[in-house]
Amino acid sequence: DAGITQSPRHKVTETGTPVTLRCHQTENHRYMYWYRQDPGHGLRLIHYSYGVKDTDKGEVSDGYSVSRSKTEDFLLTLESATSSQTSVYFCAISESRTGKETQYFGPGTRLLVL
Amino acid sequence: AQSVTQLGSHVSVSEGALVLLRCNYSSSVPPYLFWYVQYPNQGLQLLLKYTSAATLVKGINGFEAEFKKSETSFHLTKPSAHMSDAAEYFCAVSDSGGGADGLTFGKGTHLIIQP
Numbered sequence: 001d002a003g004i005t006q007s008p009r010h011k012v013t014e015t016g017t018p019v020t021l022r023c024h025q026t027e028n029h030r031y032m033y034w035y036r037q038d039p040g041h042g043l044r045l046i047h048y049s050y051g052v053k054d055t056d057k058g059e060v061s062d063g064y065s066v067s068r069s070k071t072e073d074f075l076l077t078l079e080s081a082t083s084s085q086t087s088v089y090f091c092a093i094s095e096s097r098t099g100k101e102t103q104y105f106g107p108g109t110r111l112l113v114l
Numbered sequence: 115a116q117s118v119t120q121l122g123s124h125v126s127v128s129e130g131a132l133v134l135l136r137c138n139y140s141s142s143v144p145p146y147l148f149w150y151v152q153y154p155n156q157g158l159q160l161l162l163k164y165t166s167a168a169t170l171v172k173g174i175n176g177f178e179a180e181f182k183k184s185e186t187s188f189h190l191t192k193p194s195a196h197m198s199d200a201a202e203y204f205c206a207v208s209d210s211g212g213g214a215d216g217l218t219f220g221k222g223t224h225l226i227i228q229p
Contacts, residue, residue: 042219100165
């Protein structure tokens with residue numbers, strides 16, 4: 001299994017509060033991704049990173065920001081959480097740009113915004 | 115733009131029967147295609163992928179998929195279902211043309227195995 005951990009694994013928060021989710025990898029892969037999973041939508045890309053301090057937006061980036069100060073860590077921040085951000089969040093990594101490269105997924109973080 | 119359609123949000127088969135999960139894609143460039151499996155409360159695990167080599171791809175746990183360009187399909191099959199195959203299955207496509215990063219996923223198919 002790829003060495004990917006996510007923290008916290010479960011979180012309950014209130015509307016309007018900031019939330020930061022962490023993804024940590026031990027594989028030294030260059031690319032890291034954040035997805036959200038919602039029933040009936042599959043997984044949708046929020047943001048991705050192609051190196052330290054290099055990030056870009058995905059399909060559903062509104063309301064989210066990311067940071068990557070070290071190769072191994074990729075943080076996802078909800079500046080002011082809303083109920084529509086209740087979801088399961090998955091981090092993924094790949095050795096190079098997606099193309100035919102396999103993305104390896106972390107165990108997920110279940111977030112509930114009340 | 116690329117997209118993936120998985121026909122059937124739920125598929126139910128009897129143990130020992132053929133499993134067929136359907137995936138059709140839309141892509142303006144030759145695609146790379148993936149099938150992932152998700153067991154309850156876990157992350158996604160790669161079953162198999164098509165990367166323009168052989169059109170019939172064999173994966174883990176006895177699954178295989180065939181890339182059919184004329185039908186824009188990449189259906190997942192297994193000859194004989196096992197109770198342990200009960201899970202959510204996702205088809206995904208990526209862009210071989212150097213476009214946007216990340217995978218585009220279908221909405222998923224929940225596979226139910228009847229004893």
